[in-house]
Amino acid sequence: MxxxxxxxxxxxxxxxxxxxxxxxxxxxxxxxxxxxxxxxxxxxxxxxxxxxxxxxxxxxxxxxxxxxxxxxxxxxxxxxxxxxxxxxxxxxxxxxxxxxRAENLPYHFHENPGEDTRLKYRYLDLRRPEMQRMMRTRIRLVQALRRWLDARGFQDIETPILTKATPEGARDFLVPARMHAGEFYALPQSPQLFKQILMVAGFDRYYQIARCFRDEALRADRQLEFTQLDMEFAWVQERDVQDSVEGMIREVFREVMQVELADPFPRMPYAEAMRRFGSDKPDLRIALELVDVAEQVKACEFKVFTDWAGNPDGRVAVLRCPGASNWSRKQIDDMGAHAAKYGAKGLAWIKVEDRAKGREGVNSPIAKFLDDATLEAVLTAAGAESGDLLLFGAGPYKTVCDFMGAVRLKVGRDLGLVQNIWAPLWVTDFPMFEWDDEAQRYVALHHPFTAPAVDDIADLRANAKTAVSRGYDMVLNGNEIGGGSIRIHRPDMQSAVFDLLGIGAEEAEAKFGFLLDALRHGAPPHGGIAFGIDRIAALMAGTESIRDVIAFPKTTSAQCLMTGAPSPIDAEQLKEVHVRTLEG
CATH class of the missing domain: 2.40.50.140 (Nucleic acid-binding proteins)
Known part of the structure; x- marks a missing residue:
């Protein structure tokens, strides 16, 4: 034509x-x-x-x-x-x-109709040059990844979409099996177990641009269905995987974005990332860091500080906000409200108006609880200068990390301190387990198939609380774009980890028997990583929402406004798959 x-x-x-x-x-x-x-x-x-x-x-x-x-x-x-x-x-x-003819258009492209209207008429939204640009960025990304992988002997192998329900940290989407009344398939949260079995099967280097499904709450960087680059390597240690995929990401950014990423990427243990930045995916474009001041305030008269300064599981941390002593009380209260979303019960603060004047040069509701020596020690530890605002968090260690890490990001953005650079990072040495107070058991920080740093099962059992895993994440500009680990390849170690996670032998055999069986047949040491295609594409396209780089995304209420999904199913069709819905 x-x-x-x-x-x-x-x-x-x-x-x-x-x-x-x-x-x-x-x-x-x-x-x-x-x-x-x-x-x-x-x-x-x-x-x-x-x-x-x-x-x-x-x-x-x-x-x-x-x-x-x-x-x-x-x-x-x-x-x-x-x-x-x-x-x-x-x-x-x-x-x-x-x-x-285009009749009765719901909106003009040069208007801003709101996201719901854009998603309802997605075919019109996708015509817009800006959406075309972002979607084509994603296409170039996937093409570049495939070229790199194919040129290096990785084998593109598809794994099942209809599979067995196995707990991997989120809810499964279930599909009734018409030919097996009362039984269900699950849509895969990832190809994790299949790619491990492919290593046992001798395929050595695997990849797949895999569609994955998780029935969880949606937000700007999360969808019910998403796409990841899934990779697995046999006969490897951590650095084998990391060095290979780091080179891949560097080459892909060079090709798609004409950007040169750091060579090599910096590395940081999980504990250091949490201590300095309050996050396991720190945004290194913001130079601000958290500073521990428990030692300085442990003998002060401010009970909020002293209660946690002497607690081995507590933390008292300060964030220096350069040049922010002119913030109004409302601005500080708004920051406290932001911190509350992440678990804070409040933010203490000190305005440093004139550093040289000591107590006379600060303005703070907590200064009266700090003697001169303590106040000076805190100001020195924080690196305070005239014109600064100091924000303090106290509480359980992980909670303080969470809310002070969120405050750090917001302060960095509000003060215009985000550098216009690309800042990649490897975060390593993750904890093996987290304690779940509600369930009263350990849960896996990565997933149940991540290998511990120790080979001795008795050592792992004795030190489960502090055990370190062989997991690693690739972070870019404060976004986790890839997560992986060396996997457990010994059946006895895998059974021990299941046991520590509260998965008994009978349950493990029912849910993971096929994996344990495969590990008993000469499984090689292996490891891998999965990269979030949607997140990387969004970063490349310069958008904060992955919905902008997905052709037909769901809303935050998990709906497709264009097709009307999810939708009711008629009784006859439900009967065929042996399903009956509950009223009310």
């Missing part, structure tokens, strides 16, 4: 006849001449219909977003538009065909 793409018409085609197809981005009838900005996925070209040409009458009838086919001659533009790739030429229309 066409000879050229709109956005690729340029000066090399001057004098030639072209046929273009696309949508009317703008249609202007100026009385003596009609202008149409014709748009396709490559861009926009200006079409001119002059009154002495038969195409003029058709041009006058063109409406916004009508689907058109236009034939005409390319000529140089009198007024160049450097904002368009085709801005030095225009097409003089000889024939205009209105292929399909």
């Amino acid at each position: 066409r000879t050229h793409f709109c956005g690729l018409v340029d000066e090399t085609l001057i004098g030639q006849t072209v046929t273009l197809c696309g949508w009317a981005d703008v249609a202007r009838n100026l009385g003596g001449v009609c202008f149409i900005d014709l748009r396709d996925h490559e861009g926009i070209v200006q079409v001119v219909a002059e009154p002495d040409n038969p195409a003029y009458a058709d041009a006058a009838r063109v409406g916004y977003e009508d689907a058109l086919r236009i034939t005409g001659t390319v000529r140089a533009r009198h007024s160049v538009n450097d904002k368009m790739k085709s801005g030095r030429v225009e097409v003089i229309a000889e024939k205009i065909e209105i292929i399909n």
